[in-house]
Amino acid sequence: MIAVLAGGVGGARFVDGVAQVAGAESVSAIVNTADDFDHYGLRICPDIDTVLYTLAGIADPVNGWGIAGDTRATLDGIAAYGEEPWFLLGDRDFSTHILRTAWLGNGIPLTSVIYFLRSRLGVGSQILPMSDESVATRILTTDGELAFQDYFVRRRQTDEVHGVRFAGIDSAQPTEAALTALSDAELILLAPSNPIVSIGPILAIPAYRRALQHRHRPVVAISPIIGGKALKGPADRMLASLGHESTALGVARVYAGLVDGFVIDAVDTDLAPDIEALGMDVLVTDAIMHDQADRGRFAREVLKFAQTIAVRTAV
């Protein structure tokens, strides 16, 4: 069994690669929910849905989020009623949000809702929300505090990020399903996701952080920063403005003490000694997933690397 902490498009694609190689039923994705929000009265879970659609093989191949070939008649109707359609939602995509909202409204926990949705889409891997309670990432900027999707989508990540907080994190409980997935895992992977706003909220729940700190099995993280840049999203700028180094080394420092192995791209080879000095084995490889088949190639290399490393931290 393999547990993958993930969020965002890169995270979803990496989970897909691991599922291709290890077998879908062997993989549990523990997914960030701190960018979930309510929109038009519907509960939207962008990171979970990106994993869901990616593993179901229906994700839009260009954007990475949303459903391939989806239409926009519902959103056009909403716009015709005068509501600004700043968050793009396709017609088929709406069915996910509508049913999820209805079921949550009936008191069904998010974990069970997602179990049902992924089962219906034929997804064999577990997709586990990090919590059934609501957590909301808030982005501190010079214009004040913004809701995450306001910063991320509406304002297109143009604000300099001076701080990040996760509203509700103190009362958010880990789920039994995610704790079980972590304790059953022979390997725990941190996907190439934004360390601050995708992996960060998961590790801000004490039980998950403790599970990594007191690990029995190796933990391997993949750098989302390659050559100082994020392939997608604002992770590079966010690391820099928050006082981190905007490099794979900067990401490794964020994860220090939690991981035994770290995967970087060949362009970052010169960072390997400093990462090793943090107490991590390093895999240097082509860390870009060039297409869907290439996700398997990359995951295979990561899993092979994981077999070579030992847990660095005593339980």
Added chain:
Amino acid sequence: MIAVLAGGVGGARFVDGVAQVAGAESVSAIVNTADDFDHYGLRICPDIDTVLYTLAGIADPVNGWGIAGDTRATLDGIAAYGEEPWFLLGDRDFSTHILRTAWLGNGIPLTSVIYFLRSRLGVGSQILPMSDESVATRILTTDGELAFQDYFVRRRQTDEVHGVRFAGIDSAQPTEAALTALSDAELILLAPSNPIVSIGPILAIPAYRRALQHRHRPVVAISPIIGGKALKGPADRMLASLGHESTALGVARVYAGLVDGFVIDAVDTDLAPDIEALGMDVLVTDAIMHDQADRGRFAREVLKFAQTIAVRTAV
């Protein structure tokens, strides 16, 4: 000012005809809400939406309900998740239900929600829910009591109706807007809608019934039964199984004491004396609205007829 009590496709088309002739701003439709229901967590108001889409000129011309040319990707997605798509909802149509549900959830009364929606669609006539409180028509059959849309759509009106009740009617308040529309009206019309389940719920709210009983201005009803048959829907069978005569005369008897004028089709000419004996003036005409332009022709005849009749009941 003209107030029209309405529900269903025939009612919506009649309101459209009256608005064509009298001018949109002169017309207030007071619309049945007792077939409203919650579906996939969304609040659906079939009668109101049929009036809304018809007056906005976007109603599906064949069905009468829904939006012309609408697609079904959202419902297909819902079906892909295993939910039976028995109530047909188009993608653009979903935008109405999504926004309405969101606004109702924010505590905005239905009357205000519909005011906003119809204004955004450029509808000049008032579309007034009969109540901002929830009322639910329940259909008594040999299989037990059914929710209205279960009887009407899911089971395609195949059950014999042994009784009808309006759950919640005792606590449903009339709205200020509808009471004002009735008191300001120089003419009140009962559209050719089902007298039991479309007009019936409106008249089951005591303030509206009293407004008709103690009227200052004439009330004119249009028979939805022509030659013993309903043009659309189960009104004929419902009248019969509930012990009424399934004719224009049967409808007139339901409205006895509430209306001064009654409009029937030429095929029902022989019923005129018995209807007149109920204390109503009778207009015999072509009572079928053959197409959109013909709605104006019919409304013009009804309005002309209304000018010739006097209020029969002392205030």
